[in-house]
Amino acid sequence: MKRLFHPSSIRGKLTARLLVIFALLSLMHASSYYTGYQHQSDLALKAQQNDQREVARLIAASIDNLINDTARVQSANGIFLTKSRFDPASAGQYLSATCKAFPHFISHSLLFPDGKVAAGSAPGVIGLDFSSREDVRLTKSGKNPAVSHIYQVSDKRQCFAVSSAIYDHGLLKGIVRTEIDGKILKRLVRTKRNEDFVVMSPDRRWSALSQSDAFRSKPSKTVLEQASFARRALLRGRTESSTFELRNSERYIGCAIPIRSAGWVLVTASPLDKTLGPTKAILTREFLITLLLTATFLLVFWWQCGVSLLANLHRLSLGAAAVAVGDFGKRINIRTGDEFEDLATAFNGMAESLQIRDRQIYNKSAALQSLLDVAQVVMSSLDLKTVAAAISQAVNRRFGARSVAVYLYDDHSHALDLLLYSGYTSVV
Numbered sequence: 001m002k003r004l005f006h007p008s009s010i011r012g013k014l015t016a017r018l019l020v021i022f023a024l025l026s027l028m029h030a031s032s033y034y035t036g037y038q039h040q041s042d043l044a045l046k047a048q049q050n051d052q053r054e055v056a057r058l059i060a061a062s063i064d065n066l067i068n069d070t071a072r073v074q075s076a077n078g079i080f081l082t083k084s085r086f087d088p089a090s091a092g093q094y095l096s097a098t099c100k101a102f103p104h105f106i107s108h109s110l111l112f113p114d115g116k117v118a119a120g121s122a123p124g125v126i127g128l129d130f131s132s133r134e135d136v137r138l139t140k141s142g143k144n145p146a147v148s149h150i151y152q153v154s155d156k157r158q159c160f161a162v163s164s165a166i167y168d169h170g171l172l173k174g175i176v177r178t179e180i181d182g183k184i185l186k187r188l189v190r191t192k193r194n195e196d197f198v199v200m201s202p203d204r205r206w207s208a209l210s211q212s213d214a215f216r217s218k219p220s221k222t223v224l225e226q227a228s229f230a231r232r233a234l235l236r237g238r239t240e241s242s243t244f245e246l247r248n249s250e251r252y253i254g255c256a257i258p259i260r261s262a263g264w265v266l267v268t269a270s271p272l273d274k275t276l277g278p279t280k281a282i283l284t285r286e287f288l289i290t291l292l293l294t295a296t297f298l299l300v301f302w303w304q305c306g307v308s309l310l311a312n313l314h315r316l317s318l319g320a321a322a323v324a325v326g327d328f329g330k331r332i333n334i335r336t337g338d339e340f341e342d343l344a345t346a347f348n349g350m351a352e353s354l355q356i357r358d359r360q361i362y363n364k365s366a367a368l369q370s371l372l373d374v375a376q377v378v379m380s381s382l383d384l385k386t387v388a389a390a391i392s393q394a395v396n397r398r399f400g401a402r403s404v405a406v407y408l409y410d411d412h413s414h415a416l417d418l419l420l421y422s423g424y425t426s427v428v
Contacts, residue, residue, distance in 0.1 A: 045275065052269075060266050063261075067261045070145070071164045074164035074178060075176070078176040079166060091119030104181045106159055107122055109178075111177055115175070116129050116131070139175050145163060146162070146164075147261065147264075148161040160262075162177070228242075229254065230254075233258050234265040241253070242254060253270055315334060316332060319347055330351060331351065385419065392420055404420075404421070405420070407419060
């Protein structure tokens with residue numbers, strides 16, 4: 001049995017060739033898998049990017065609406081307060097009522113054109129000079145409404161300020177300034193979709209105003225440096241998409257969109273594993289199934305050829321080896337109905353013919369040996385009885401006769417005279 005798996009045997013050669021074929025087919029499947037994965041990945045990334053663009057547009061529109069709605073409230077309150085006679089206390093009550101109506105308002109103040117606080121929801125701010133605040137400076141320079149960068153209030157809450165100018169016949173009569181809790185942005189984002197996101201303000205530190213857990217442990221500046229497409233989006237004023245990597249080496253696909261009313265940039269991101277994971281899992285499963293089917297097919301082929309066909313060849317080789325050493329009685333039993341059965345039948349016929357010829361040769365050899373024995377006796381003696389005894393012994397050896405009678409023919413009487421008899425019965 002060990003010879004069957006020897007490298008030089010037919011089964012060994014067949015096994016080696018099938019292994020080579022399996023390796024080539026595996027490489028072909030791997031190449032197809034890689035090409036298919038690249039194609040499907042590109043489609044999945046494009047679909048994810050388009051999806052993120054839509055989500056980012058909705059989020060940016062919601063933030064724009066928040067700022068514009070705040071500006072409308074500020075304009076209405078500012079017009080009402082500047083055109084009516086008011087004292088700081090009553091104006092403060094009015095502004096406080098507005099803060100209660102909009103829970104995301106931290107403070108709501110009316111400023112004189114020079115930037116000092118005339119009235120506010122918090123009485124302690126009256127008289128403070130806000131002229132150096134970024135949003136107030138932008139408002140006085142003509143931007144309306146103006147949105148500040150991100151900063152923290154005393155209780156460490158992140159917030160931003162929106163300021164709107166109040167004009168009367170082209171003259172600046174006052175400024176309404178509102179501080180807004182940054183948590184409102186996270187609620188707006190969650191109402192659209194539960195994406196990883198960060199809203200960044202282009203100040204010196206690129207502060208993050210509101211962010212999801214994926215970005216919370218990462219400094220916003222580091223995020224922006226690794227997501228340079230966010231800066232491009234802000235500078236170019238259009239949506240940008242790209243992939244980037246955070247400190248934990250996890251790759252993300254992101255979309256950045258500028259929030260024009262605030263001068264901010266919104267980045268939405270999704271892990272690549274989340275985007276490409278299903279595609280990779282499906283293609284990997286198909287690849288493994290293909291390899292399994294290929295291996296199964298080659299194994300079945302090897303079993304059919306290596307066991308069924310080569311087993312018949314092994315039977316034929318054993319029969320040939322037996323005949324080669326003179327075992328003409330060896331027969332090969334193959335019932336496959338194909339060329340192997342025809343070859344086995346022809347081999348059995350050849351063995352039977354050789355067996356018959358061997359028997360004939362043996363008989364002729366025995367007869368010749370008997371004649372040789374008789375000839376030797378005749379050559380050594382002229383006594384008729386001695387010659388008859390030699391013939392009797394030769395016939396006994398040749399034919400195994402039970403009795404032998406030797407007669408002498410008389411030419412004159414044309415009769416047979418008994419010369420010698422040996423055996424169990426009498427001859428009359």
